[in-house]
Amino acid sequence: MPLVHSLDELVHLQKKILEDRRADISAHSIEGLGREKFAAPALRADQELDAPRGKEIRVVLRNCNLIDPESLDDYIGEEGYQALATVLSSMSPEEVIEIISKSGLRGRGGACFPTGRKWQLTRNSAGSPKYIICNADEGDPGAFMNRRVLEGDPHSVLEGMAIGAYAIGASRGFVYCRAEYPIAVRTLNLAIQQARAYGLLGENVLNSGFAFDVEVRMGAGAFVCGEETALIASIEGRRGEPRPRPPFPAVTGLWGKPTCINNVETFANVPQIIMTGADWFAGMGTEKSKGTKTFALAGDVNHTGLIEVPLGITLREIVYDVGEGIKKKKELKAIQTGGPMGGCLPASMVDLPVDYESLMAAGSIMGSGGMIVMDEDTCMVDIARFFMEFIQEESCGKCTPCRVGTHSMLEILTRICRGEGVDGDIAKLERLSKLTRTHSLCGLGQGAPNPVDSTLKHFREEYEAHIYRKECPAKVCRELIRYEIIAETCNGCTVCAKNCPIGAIAGERRKLHVIDQETCVRCGICIQTCNFGAILALTGDQTAPVMAQSQDPI
Amino acid sequence: MTIPAQPYPLTGRSFKSLEKEYPLNDPLQKAIIDQILQSHCDTPGGLMVILNEIQSRIGFVSQPIQEYVARVLNTPVSAIHGVITFYSFFTTEPRGERILKFCMGTACYVGGTPQLVDKATQLLGVSPGQTTPDGKITVEVCRCVGACSQAPVVVVDEQMYGRIRPSKMPALIRDVLKSCEDASGG
Numbered sequence: 001m002p003l004v005h006s007l008d009e010l011v012h013l014q015k016k017i018l019e020d021r022r023a024d025i026s027a028h029s030i031e032g033l034g035r036e037k038f039a040a041p042a043l044r045a046d047q048e049l050d051a052p053r054g055k056e057i058r059v060v061l062r063n064c065n066l067i068d069p070e071s072l073d074d075y076i077g078e079e080g081y082q083a084l085a086t087v088l089s090s091m092s093p094e095e096v097i098e099i100i101s102k103s104g105l106r107g108r109g110g111a112c113f114p115t116g117r118k119w120q121l122t123r124n125s126a127g128s129p130k131y132i133i134c135n136a137d138e139g140d141p142g143a144f145m146n147r148r149v150l151e152g153d154p155h156s157v158l159e160g161m162a163i164g165a166y167a168i169g170a171s172r173g174f175v176y177c178r179a180e181y182p183i184a185v186r187t188l189n190l191a192i193q194q195a196r197a198y199g200l201l202g203e204n205v206l207n208s209g210f211a212f213d214v215e216v217r218m219g220a221g222a223f224v225c226g227e228e229t230a231l232i233a234s235i236e237g238r239r240g241e242p243r244p245r246p247p248f249p250a251v252t253g254l255w256g257k258p259t260c261i262n263n264v265e266t267f268a269n270v271p272q273i274i275m276t277g278a279d280w281f282a283g284m285g286t287e288k289s290k291g292t293k294t295f296a297l298a299g300d301v302n303h304t305g306l307i308e309v310p311l312g313i314t315l316r317e318i319v320y321d322v323g324e325g326i327k328k329k330k331e332l333k334a335i336q337t338g339g340p341m342g343g344c345l346p347a348s349m350v351d352l353p354v355d356y357e358s359l360m361a362a363g364s365i366m367g368s369g370g371m372i373v374m375d376e377d378t379c380m381v382d383i384a385r386f387f388m389e390f391i392q393e394e395s396c397g398k399c400t401p402c403r404v405g406t407h408s409m410l411e412i413l414t415r416i417c418r419g420e421g422v423d424g425d426i427a428k429l430e431r432l433s434k435l436t437r438t439h440s441l442c443g444l445g446q447g448a449p450n451p452v453d454s455t456l457k458h459f460r461e462e463y464e465a466h467i468y469r470k471e472c473p474a475k476v477c478r479e480l481i482r483y484e485i486i487a488e489t490c491n492g493c494t495v496c497a498k499n500c501p502i503g504a505i506a507g508e509r510r511k512l513h514v515i516d517q518e519t520c521v522r523c524g525i526c527i528q529t530c531n532f533g534a535i536l537a538l539t540g541d542q543t544a545p546v547m548a549q550s551q552d553p554i
Numbered sequence: 555m556t557i558p559a560q561p562y563p564l565t566g567r568s569f570k571s572l573e574k575e576y577p578l579n580d581p582l583q584k585a586i587i588d589q590i591l592q593s594h595c596d597t598p599g600g601l602m603v604i605l606n607e608i609q610s611r612i613g614f615v616s617q618p619i620q621e622y623v624a625r626v627l628n629t630p631v632s633a634i635h636g637v638i639t640f641y642s643f644f645t646t647e648p649r650g651e652r653i654l655k656f657c658m659g660t661a662c663y664v665g666g667t668p669q670l671v672d673k674a675t676q677l678l679g680v681s682p683g684q685t686t687p688d689g690k691i692t693v694e695v696c697r698c699v700g701a702c703s704q705a706p707v708v709v710v711d712e713q714m715y716g717r718i719r720p721s722k723m724p725a726l727i728r729d730v731l732k733s734c735e736d737a738s739g740g
Contacts, residue, residue: 048703141659144700179606179643180699182712217599218606220641221697237601238633239640255598298661298702305703336660372660386663390697396640499721502676523672525720 003199005207007085010076017077049148049306054321057284059292060145060268061308064152069187072194075155081200083271084159087166088208093123096167100270103278104290109135109226109263110338110367111443112289112356118260121250122168125258130170133254133261134161135231136177136184139223140339141390143370145294146264148306150177150184153268154191158214160267162205163274165212168260173214176231179221188216223394227442228261230396241398242442263368265294285311289355293369299336300327300375309354316350319373330375333474334458338367340387340394341447343454344380363454365447379476380459381466385413387451395444402445405436409452418479421467429456471540478522481539485513489534496526496535567621575618586611587619591626601627601637605644614645642697650685650692651734654727655709659698665705666720671695673720677727690734691727 004010049065052058067074075081087096101116122130134157138146149157161173177185192214195201203211217235224230225240232254234240253259269291273281282290289311298304301323309318315335319325326332332347337354343364345352352358359366374383392406409432412425433449433456440446456463465471472480485496485505492510497503504520507513515526515535527535577583590607594600604623608615615623615638624631638644654674656667674693675681685692701707704716710730718726 048701138700139697141663141698142661142702143698144702147700180697217602220602220606220609220643222641223697234602235599237599237603237637239636241640296702298705299664304661370660372664374664378664386660521672523669524666525669525673528666528669528719529721 003197004081005199007082007089007206010082010085010206014076014079014082017073021077048144049152050303053303053307053324055310055313055317056308056322057292057310058308059272059281060149060156060265060294061152061306062272063156064148064306067153069152069154070190072155072191072198075153079275080155080271081159083274084162084166084200085206087163087274088206088210093167093169096163096274097123099278100167100273103273103281104285104288105266105269105273105281106289106356107263108265108269108293108368110341110365112366115262115266118250118262119164119167121248122170122258122260125251127251127256127258129172129257130168131254131257131259132161132165132168132170132173133231133235133259134173134175134264134267135226135228135261136175136181136264137219137226137231138181138264138368139178139226139394140368140370142298142336142372143296143339143368145296145306145369147181147184149264149268149294150181151187154184154188155195156268156271157188157264158191158195158201160270161214162201162212163270164260164262164267166210168258170260171211171213173212174235174254175214175216176219176225176235177216178219178225185216185218192216222396223390224396224442224444227444229442231261232259239396241396242444244441265369286353286355288357293354293366295369295371297323297371297373299371299373300330300378301325301373302327311355312353314351314353315345318354318371319350323373326373326375328375330377332373333376333378334374334380334383336364336372336374336383336451337370338365338447338450339370340390341365341444341450342367342370343450344374344383344458345454346458349458363457364450377474377476379417379472379474380455380462381413381472382417382474382476384451384455385410385417388413388448391444391448395448399439399441399445401436401439402441402448405432405440405445406448408432409436409449413452416463416466417472417477419466419470419477421463423467425467426456426460426463465540469540473539475537475539481522481537482517483515483520483522483524483526484536484538485515486534486536487512489532491532491534493531495529495531499525499529569622569625572618572622572625577612577616578618578622583612587622591623595627601629601634605634605637609644614648616646616648648689651690651737652730653692653694653709653711654730655694655696655699656682657697657699657701657705657707657709658695659700659702659705659707661702661705662698662707667695667706669720670706670708670718670723673723674727677724690731 063078097116097119105115106112136146165173201213205212219225222240225234227242228249230240230242249259285291292308292310294308297307303324307322334344334346336344345364356366388410392410395402395406397403415421433452437446437449465473475481490512494509497505504516505513572578594603620634621631624634656671678686680686680693682693682695708715708718
């Protein structure tokens with residue numbers, strides 16, 4: 001294993017690696033990516049991460065799918081660790097912080113605190129040793145950007161951490177990764193070993209006298225550990241409960257020492273900013289939100305998966321250009337951003353630019369980057385209930401407003417979805433949401449009411465339909481709908497009867513089938529399995545169109 | 555392993571009585587636990603690391619194990635019990651040979667996980683959180699596994715199956731049961 005001692009050696013090694021690759025495999029360019037690639041052709045676009053579409057720009061995901069994540073040589077071949085070498089050989093910590101501040105990079109984990117300022121604060125704090133932590137506890141349902149970066153390009157995160165550590169004056173770093181990502185943990189551990197062997201981590205990084213080492217710590221399935229003080233408690237080996245701030249971790253963090261916590265994506269941006277320059281980074285995005293952001297696009301769009309777009313792009317461009325429109329040509333109903341503490345934006349706001357301030361003003365947040373597109377068949381009350389259930393379960397229970405507030409809101413939402421909503425429920429929800437938001441200890445409770453607030457704001461009529469008319473317009477809430485078979489379309493193929501988990505469908509082959517409304521649990525399996533579209537979901541006073549016709553002659 | 559001196563008298567059971575209980579009465583299992591404790595007892599904040607390792611290698615962290623770890627680390631059992639009950643990954647009871655996890659992330663939920671769970675419940679006769687009477691399969695509902703583009707997702711141990719329809723469940727469960735038999739046969 002070659003030990004690298006300086007920037008020159010690193011550049012030399014890069015040249016050598018690239019020459020070797022050129023000689024080994026004839027270079028091929030990957031369609032759409034416009035870059036020569038020397039790795040094995042097997043590392044191509046997959047279901048999660050495809051070639052860029054629409055306005056996509058790859059900065060954080062630049063190496064994913066292009067290099068072998070288990071090969072440090074591949075990363076060095078892509079200018080890897082040259083940013084770290086440059087920083088160590090020719091920059092003071094203050095200069096590094098200056099560049100990061102100038103670039104306008106803001107925390108990608110959701111709180112969007114300016115990264116340069118956070119580093120400056122930690123650097124200025126008295127206390128030694130200092131720690132740097134990478135928050136890889138990506139718990140938002142529907143988000144997997146960090147996993148992909150850790151699994152696809154772990155060295156970029158390590159390099160970013162090393163640069164950050166140099167800037168704040170830390171010599172030890174931790175990556176706190178959630179237990180649901182075993183492959184990411186394995187890849188990271190391997191990457192750390194390789195970097196140590198090359199002299200890119202350890203007692204004397206690149207022969208500069210700077211000491212830095214990283215350790216991976218695993219979570220154990222607690223969503224709240226993504227909150228920085230809870231994360232620190234978890235690394236310390238305690239229950240992951242948040243504590244009041246201030247003092248902020250930058251002053252009193254891990255084991256009471258100054259600690260800087262940044263998201264995976266934030267760190268992955270750092271080497272590129274150092275290499276290409278703050279102006280290049282600040283040239284992307286809007287006035288206050290610079291650079292690019294990765295999103296995990298999921299839900300009812302034709303093209304789901306990871307995307308990376310410049311900030312300031314509109315939701316329309318994401319849904320219709322990058323996501324290639326709504327599945328089955330249905331109507332867009334809402335876009336949910338920011339994970340469970342985010343909000344639902346209605347289709348009418350589709351021209352909203354995606355940046356921190358605009359999303360916040362519209363009642364949602366950027367969050368860590370989950371983006372779920374919902375079509376007309378989604379019930380917004382049910383979605384609010386789903387998120388509230390998630391938050392209520394994941395609330396750590398330390399502070400009362402969050403523990404009791406989320407529980408009470410969930411109770412009301414569940415009642416509304418069951419058709420047992422009463423007059424005054426909406427007002428109660430609004431009051432509870434305000435109390436929970438203003439009185440909770442950490443971001444979990446403060447953001448908990450967002451799904452309720454945003455759906456109440458934009459989809460109030462759906463709540464009213466559930467409460468006053470006992471209808472679910474999207475035909476999702478089981479207690480408010482029924483399934484009926486259209487007599488004329490049903491050809492008696494028996495598929496629905498065979499698939500019904502509780503045997504609620506009766507009928508002989510080639511004869512009309514009937515659903516027993518008393519037994520039916522409205523699981524919806526019959527609708528999915530029927531190949532002829534003969535089963536309809538109805539709500540409230542609706543009747544099947546065919547039934548109305550058949551009554552006419554009599 | 556050296557037993558540290560107790561700064562205060564610990565109530566509760568002695569090493570001797572704990573060693574009579576499962577799994578500590580099994581020399582192989584005890585050796586694994588001892589080795590984990592040995593390598594991490596000096597790590598700052600090592601409790602999470604130790605419990606994570608025990609969970610993944612023994613499969614559960616029962617009351618006797620918690621008391622044993624408490625004795626060795628010289629911490630109150632309550633502190634360990636507190637950590638165990640806080641994080642959803644730790645279980646205090648042995649689970650089935652194979653663990654069938656249904657992802658309840660947003661994309662999967664919208665994509666039809668509830669129907670899949672209904673189907674599995676119907677096929678196996680156990681609800682989420684339970685293990686089949688023969689100890690083969692544990693059914694669980696879990697948080698987002700981060701494979702949303704393939705929703706709905708079912709995870710068997712660490713293997714991920716995407717875009718599962720209710721009609722595919724019987725075949726999946728048959729495969730899982732077969733892999734159990736293969737493992738016990740070989």
